[in-house]
Amino acid sequence: MAPIVSIRKMTDHVGEEVTLEGWLYAKTGKGRLQFLQVRDGSGVCQVVVFKQNVSEADFEAAKTLTQESSLRVTGVVKQDERSPGIPGGYELDANKVEVVQIADNYPISPKEHGVEFLMSNRHLWIRSSRQWAILRIRATIVQAIREWLDTHGFLNVDTPILTPSAAEGTTTLFEIDYHGEPAYLAQTGQLYNEANIFAFGKVYCFGPTFRAEKSKTRRHLQEFWMVEPEIAFCNLEGLMEIEEKFVSHIVQSCIAKNAEELAILERDLTHLQRVSPPFPRIHYDEAVAMINKAAAAGELVPGYEDTVPAIEWGDDFGSPHETYLAAQFEKPVFVHHYPTQVKAFYMEPEPDRAEVCRSVDLLAPEGYGEITGGSERMSDPQKLITAIEKHGLPMDAYEWYIDLRQYGSVVHSGFGLGLERTVAWICGLDHVRETAAFPRTLQYLRP
Ligand code: 4AD
Ligand code: MG
Numbered sequence: 535m536a537p538i539v540s541i542r543k544m545t546d547h548v549g550e551e552v553t554l555e556g557w558l559y560a561k562t563g564k565g566r567l568q569f570l571q572v573r574d575g576s577g578v579c580q581v582v583v584f585k586q587n588v589s590e591a592d593f594e595a596a597k598t599l600t601q602e603s604s605l606r607v608t609g610v611v612k613q614d615e616r617s618p619g620i621p622g623g624y625e626l627d628a629n630k631v632e633v634v635q636i637a638d639n640y641p642i643s644p645k646e647h648g649v650e651f652l653m654s655n656r657h658l659w660i661r662s663s664r665q666w667a668i669l670r671i672r673a674t675i676v677q678a679i680r681e682w683l684d685t686h687g688f689l690n691v692d693t694p695i696l697t698p699s700a701a702e703g704t705t706t707l708f709e710i711d712y713h714g715e716p717a718y719l720a721q722t723g724q725l726y727n728e729a730n731i732f733a734f735g736k737v738y739c740f741g742p743t744f745r746a747e748k749s750k751t752r753r754h755l756q757e758f759w760m761v762e763p764e765i766a767f768c769n770l771e772g773l774m775e776i777e778e779k780f781v782s783h784i785v786q787s788c789i790a791k792n793a794e795e796l797a798i799l800e801r802d803l804t805h806l807q808r809v810s811p812p813f814p815r816i817h818y819d820e821a822v823a824m825i826n827k828a829a830a831a832g833e834l835v836p837g838y839e840d841t842v843p844a845i846e847w848g849d850d851f852g853s854p855h856e857t858y859l860a861a862q863f864e865k866p867v868f869v870h871h872y873p874t875q876v877k878a879f880y881m882e883p884e885p886d887r888a889e890v891c892r893s894v895d896l897l898a899p900e901g902y903g904e905i906t907g908g909s910e911r912m913s914d915p916q917k918l919i920t921a922i923e924k925h926g927l928p929m930d931a932y933e934w935y936i937d938l939r940q941y942g943s944v945v946h947s948g949f950g951l952g953l954e955r956t957v958a959w960i961c962g963l964d965h966v967r968e969t970a971a972f973p974r975t976l977q978y979l980r981p
Contacts, residue, residue, distance in 0.1 A: 537553065538552070538555060547611045549611065550709065551608065552609070554569040556645070559806075561599060566858070567584055568593070568596045568597060569581070581641075589630075591651035601640045601641050603635060605632060607632070610626070612624070641655060641658065642661075657981045661700075664968075671788055671796070672953070675784055679784060679951075681783075687895045690738055691730045691738075700721065702745070710745045720744060723762050724880075725880075725935050728938055731766040736764070737764055740762070741759065750976050752966060753903055755788075755974055757973075758955075762951075773947040774868050774894055778866075781866060799961050799962060805864075813865050815868040816867060816870070819847075819871070828858060842858045848889075854957050857901040861899070870895075872891060873891075882885060883912075893908070893909035896949075900959070903955070905956055907950070913946065914943070954969040
């Protein structure tokens, strides 16, 4: 019996007989030859079924194969430069074809389909080559995230998903019934991370987070994955240095490991190749001045038909502002010191200027907007109590969090990187809905 070999490993078996198990992606045939494009999850391989090399029954069976039919083929691996599928040109010269199941009228054909149709068939759509490429790049990103943190002194300590209180504003909470008591799906693991640094120094949590976002945008999901590193004895400047190394490692890992997938997506790599430390840093004040200058001059937002909208000092940026700002730089850009009023309660205000806080967002190029959000945390217990009161949050829920500032409080900082936004950026996608196998958006809870 020939060994079962995945398409990705086929290049190690040139001249040998192997068995391939997979699904028919496409087929062409003429007379005594059938060309089957077979995918097995690891890649796509051309299978050549030549009438004289297989039994009569197998040749007829190959002819009946429809898109997505499952099959098992045995044959000899050949190298042929002209062969599509595996880079370098490899194909399988079949001597046996076994149909496992004939697929009846697979609904997704290579023609264009509407988003509505594709999303309602997401369970099938994930088999398409673009979706395959995206989800494989997502897996590389996850790997690169863990790899960098695990080798830079961070301990992975995961945080709860069922939580008793808000951390990122009360408007996006998903409430659930916790045995008669209200509880919420975690918006972030940060507050628990802050406890964990006092035990482990540098930690990260990485898991699903939830936000009941009420508006439809290209960047917001209801459920998304966030990696959140948190570091003791680290200030805002130290945080930016960590972020730029971390993000550069993620991008460069994808370029190194996913050439085939990026090519399927026809991703222009020019911007991505430039992603290396240091990243430019601008103060919120400077960002506002840049925006308002462009607004006064009637400049267009790159990729939009609209002009740059003016902004009032103190307001948060909208997508057009972020897109315009990011387009002024060759690399991702840090915007730091946002107005305290638009940021979360736990951010450290600037000592001599409390209306801005020691926060930083990283804006990705090409209109992908905010990829990370982070800050130096408030380390003084009294200041924190005042901030909690000011935000109208229930003090008793945060007692333990205030406690952290009573026993060896230190300057500390952290950030959160949104996995799906990072996938959308690296893959060059218009919308975050393609970045998860089963994305949860305002419109789509099913399948
Ligand atoms: O800026 P955010 O809200 O920051 C926090 O949650 C902090 N507690 C993180 C920290 O400091 N530990 O979210 C962080 C990132 C954003 O920059 C964005 O990439 C992503 O999470 N994000 C979303 N991604 C998809 N859909 C949503 N609804 C998102 N909301 C935030
Ligand atoms: Mg943010």
